[in-house]
Amino acid sequence: MFELFVASKHLISRRRQTILAVGAVALAVAITILFRSLINGFETTLNDIIFEFVPHVTVLPEDGESYIHLYKTLIETIWAIPGVVAVSPALSTTASFAHDDNVENVVLRGVIPDELNKISKIGSDYMVEGNLDSIQNGRRVALDKELADELEVKVGDSVRASFPDAKTMSLVVTGVFDTGGFSPNYAYVSLETARDFLGEGNVITDVQIKLDDIYQANEVASELSALGYNAESWQSQSGIVETIQSRKFSNTMIMLLVIVIASFGIANIMNLLVLEKTKEIGMMMAMGATSSNIRRIFLIESGILGLAGGAAGCLLGYLISAYVNSLAIAISSGPRFSVILTFIVDPWDLLAFPLITLLLSIIAGVYPAHQASKLDPVVALRG
Amino acid sequence: MSKIIEIKKLRKVYGDGVELVALDDVDLTIEEGEVLSIVGPSGSGKSTLLNMIGLLDTPSNGEIWLKGQNISKASSKERARLRNKELGFIFQYHHLLPEFSAVENVMMPLLIAGVEKKEARHRAITLLEEVGLGDQLNNKPNQLSGGQNQRVAVARALAGHPSIVIGDEPTGNLDSKSSDMIYELLRKLNREMNQTFILVTHDMDMAEKTDRILRLVDGKIVCEMLRDGDKFVTRDLCKLDK
Numbered sequence: 062m063f064e065l066f067v068a069s070k071h072l073i074s075r076r077r078q079t080i081l082a083v084g085a086v087a088l089a090v091a092i093t094i095l096f097r098s099l100i101n102g103f104e105t106t107l108n109d110i111i112f113e114f115v116p117h118v119t120v121l122p123e124d125g126e127s128y129i130h131l132y133k134t135l136i137e138t139i140w141a142i143p144g145v146v147a148v149s150p151a152l153s154t155t156a157s158f159a160h161d162d163n164v165e166n167v168v169l170r171g172v173i174p175d176e177l178n179k180i181s182k183i184g185s186d187y188m189v190e191g192n193l194d195s196i197q198n199g200r201r202v203a204l205d206k207e208l209a210d211e212l213e214v215k216v217g218d219s220v221r222a223s224f225p226d227a228k229t230m231s232l233v234v235t236g237v238f239d240t241g242g243f244s245p246n247y248a249y250v251s252l253e254t255a256r257d258f259l260g261e262g263n264v265i266t267d268v269q270i271k272l273d274d275i276y277q278a279n280e281v282a283s284e285l286s287a288l289g290y291n292a293e294s295w296q297s298q299s300g301i302v303e304t305i306q307s308r309k310f311s312n313t314m315i316m317l318l319v320i321v322i323a324s325f326g327i328a329n330i331m332n333l334l335v336l337e338k339t340k341e342i343g344m345m346m347a348m349g350a351t352s353s354n355i356r357r358i359f360l361i362e363s364g365i366l367g368l369a370g371g372a373a374g375c376l377l378g379y380l381i382s383a384y385v386n387s388l389a390i391a392i393s394s395g396p397r398f399s400v401i402l403t404f405i406v407d408p409w410d411l412l413a414f415p416l417i418t419l420l421l422s423i424i425a426g427v428y429p430a431h432q433a434s435k436l437d438p439v440v441a442l443r444g
Numbered sequence: 445m446s447k448i449i450e451i452k453k454l455r456k457v458y459g460d461g462v463e464l465v466a467l468d469d470v471d472l473t474i475e476e477g478e479v480l481s482i483v484g485p486s487g488s489g490k491s492t493l494l495n496m497i498g499l500l501d502t503p504s505n506g507e508i509w510l511k512g513q514n515i516s517k518a519s520s521k522e523r524a525r526l527r528n529k530e531l532g533f534i535f536q537y538h539h540l541l542p543e544f545s546a547v548e549n550v551m552m553p554l555l556i557a558g559v560e561k562k563e564a565r566h567r568a569i570t571l572l573e574e575v576g577l578g579d580q581l582n583n584k585p586n587q588l589s590g591g592q593n594q595r596v597a598v599a600r601a602l603a604g605h606p607s608i609v610i611g612d613e614p615t616g617n618l619d620s621k622s623s624d625m626i627y628e629l630l631r632k633l634n635r636e637m638n639q640t641f642i643l644v645t646h647d648m649d650m651a652e653k654t655d656r657i658l659r660l661v662d663g664k665i666v667c668e669m670l671r672d673g674d675k676f677v678t679r680d681l682c683k684l685d686k
Contacts, residue, residue: 063555067541074543344539347500348553348600349528351521438500442535 064354067345068362071334082330083370086422089323090374090414091381093316097410098382100309102403107305108275111295114181114243116149116269117278121291128152128264138288139270142281147179147271152255152264158248159221160212167208167248169222171255180269183238183249191216191236196251203236203249227258241400317417323370324421327363331429335359342433343441352434359430360423367422371415382406447509448607448640449474449497454506456492456663466492468663469506476607477638479631481651484660490644491612493660497642498531498610499523511607528557532601536613538593540585546572546596547581553604564603571599575629591622598629602639609633611643615650627653652676 072079120139122129129135132150139148152171157164174193178184183203184193193203202220204212214220214234223229232250256262272278278294285292296302335342342355382404390402449472456467466489474480474497482490495501496508499515507516510530515523527533532553540549550568555561572581575595577588585593594614601609609630615623627650634641643654651657657676659667669676 063552063558066555070541070543070548340537340539341541344533344535344541345552345556346524347498347527347531347533347539349524349526349556349604351524354524354556439495442500442539 063350064357064361067358068365071338071358071362072365075334078330078334079366082327082366083373085323085326086320086367086370086418087374087377089316089320090371090418091378093313093320094375094378094406094410094414095381095385095404096312096316097309098378098386098404098406099402100305100312101405101407102386104302104305104309105405106400106403107302110243111302112275114240115295116180117272117275117295118270118282118285119293120268120270120285121293122266123289123291128261128266129268130264132263132265132268135268135290139268139285142284144273144277144281145270146273147176147269149173149176149180149269149271150252150265151177151267151269152252152259152261153266154224154227154255154259156222156224156227156248156258158208158212159223160214160218163212165208165211165246167204167246169248169250169255169258171250171252171258173252174249177249177269180271181240181244183240183244187238187240189237189239191234193236193238193249195235196249196254200230200232200254201235201250202232202254203238204234205244205247206237206239207242208246208248209234209237222258224258226260228260230254230258320414320418321421324367324418325425327366327370327422328425328429330366331359331363331426332432334362335429335433338433339436339441342436343438343443346436346438347442355436356430356434359433360426363422363426363430364419367418367420367425368415370422371418374418375411375414379406379411446476447473448476448478448511450507450509451497452507452509454493454496454508455504456489456496456501457504465663467496467503470663470665472658472665474640474642476640477634478656479634479641479654480643480656480658481654482642482644482658482660483646483648483651488660489663490660492663494610494612494642494644497608498533499527528553528604530607532604532606532609534594534597534601534609534611534614536616538585538590538597540593540596540600542585545582545584546577546588546599549585549596550600550603553600557604567603568599571602572596574633575599591618591625594618594622594626595629598626598633602633602637605637606639608640608642611641611645613644613646615647616645623647623650 120135136148136150139145149172154169156167156169158167174184174196178193189206195201196203209215212220216234216237218234219231220234221229222232272281279296282292282294345355386404392400392402451470451472454467454470458464458466470493482493484490492501496503503516507514510526515526547565547568550571551564554564554567569581572578575598577592577595580588580592615626618626630641633639645651655671657669658665668679670679
């Protein structure tokens with residue numbers, strides 16, 4: 062094809078401009094890819110956290126009520142829903158813990174250790190001292206490490222739990238867990254201990270549910286709501302996923318704008334090229350090249366620049382992402398849970414960005430190509 | 445000999461407000477295989493006439509017939525096709541494409557016509573050998589002298605087997621030795637292939653080597669001289685005072 066022949070010769074002989082144009086587009090694409098891979102990695106890390114710590118569905122007391130009564134029926138109902146893998150009832154309250162002169166406010170949760178473990182793996186993965194099951198045996202408590210440090214207690218020590226209207230009691234510390242800041246001021250006791258502390262009967266304050274598929278959560282929540290319970294899914298409880306999504310979208314838009322600007326650098330280069338090549342365009346027309354031949358030469362040329370820029374940018378972005386990912390930069394850590402900066406390149410990006418830059422560069426080439434095609438050969442040859 | 449070009453009452457007017465008559469009712473018939481020169485002062489309309497015949501420009505009035513086809517109202521696409529098939533151009537400046545080697549430049553009209561690259565290259569090499577540049581095939585225009593570049597331009601003009609070769613001051617930029625060489629080359633090709641050559645020139649020495657000389661003044665043919673052996677005879681009246 063004669064147009065491709067001419068276009069590629071132009072690109073090769075004007076090496077500096079070609080490299081500059083391709084480089085500008087490539088840089089913009091590479092930064093976008095890098096940025097998106099960082100967000101993807103962040104999203105994945107966050108999802109992992111949600112899967113591990115956050116209950117997928119939580120059932121709370123009805124509005125105006127403090128407790129859920131008759132919770133055994135509720136638990137049976139929940140277990141009947143397909144896809145439910147864990148159901149953890151809890152009686153939660155605020156309390157003051159005192160040890161020597163140290164006093165801290167805590168979230169005191171009465172739980173069944175086995176069920177809680179299925180929700181957040183506290184008992185199996187996050188214990189740094191003692192164990193969680195031990196809270197079953199009477200007046201025992203397992204504390205978050207930060208809380209234990211504040212109170213200056215360790216396993217074997219006692220804390221004094223108190224709260225207005227509650228029964229003051231002494232609890233023996235039998236476990237300390239460290240989730241790296243995901244459960245600040247949490248203290249777990251058995252359901253019985255919690256009821257005893259509050260002086261309540263067979264009641265709970267919430268039920269946490271874990272599902273096979275977290276995206277089933279909204280469905281399960283509405284199913285329970287239909288039965289008259291106050292159920293919320295993790296999606297409705299935390300806006301973080303939406304926040305990340307919208308951040309990703311708005312930043313991608315900004316990056317796209319940068320790519321658009323880089324692509325329109327191609328328009329500038331093409332305009333200069335057309336000016337520079339006026340006489341040669343006239344000569345090609347004298348040799349029988351039609352307006353559409355001429356137009357095609359310049360469209361192909363800018364298309365090649367865009368495609369090459371997009372492809373080079375993808376390669377560059379991918380390599381940088383892979384490299385930074387391999388450095389495994391830690392941004393927060395706990396005993397097991399260390400959040401590492403991960404970069405996950407979406408394979409679709411690698412396909413989409415060259416196509417986007419190809420399209421943009423062809424659009425950028427339309428005007429200069431049109432200018433070239435409508436030159437009058439007589440005038441063009443005169444220069 | 446048959447008529448290859450017939451021009452009837454050709455008129456070209458430039459400008460919107462102040463009109464400039466570049467060609468004023470020109471009648472002209474050109475025979476196949478003829479070597480014709482057009483002379484005249486600057487601004488006399490020589491180049492305009494040449495651009496009309498070369499299908500680069502369109503007349504304001506009148507008709508141009510090429511090989512029996514009225515082309516005065518042809519579409520730009522049709523004119524491009526005819527330029528490619530029937531015409532070859534040699535300009536004062538060689539107008540070679542600087543990125544391309546000699547052989548690639550000569551291939552260009554054939555590639556535009558859609559000829560296979562291999563075949564086009566073969567034809568281009570043959571032509572370059574014929575113009576004496578068989579050893580400079582892969583040199584780019586900036587690696588060749590002015591005379592050599594103009595010879596490449598001649599080879600390019602001939603690449604598509606055109607029936608008419610148009611030269612607008614083809615030697616205007618060359619020293620006399622190179623000019624003679626180019627002219628001899630054209631003449632030789634004319635004898636071998638019976639191509640029609642139409643040359644605009646300032647160079648009377650060159651004009652006197654052609655078969656017919658037309659003198660153009662103010663857009664009109666004021667004198668026509670025909671070769672008769674070694675001499676020229678004027679046909680009709682010749683307003684030499686002009």
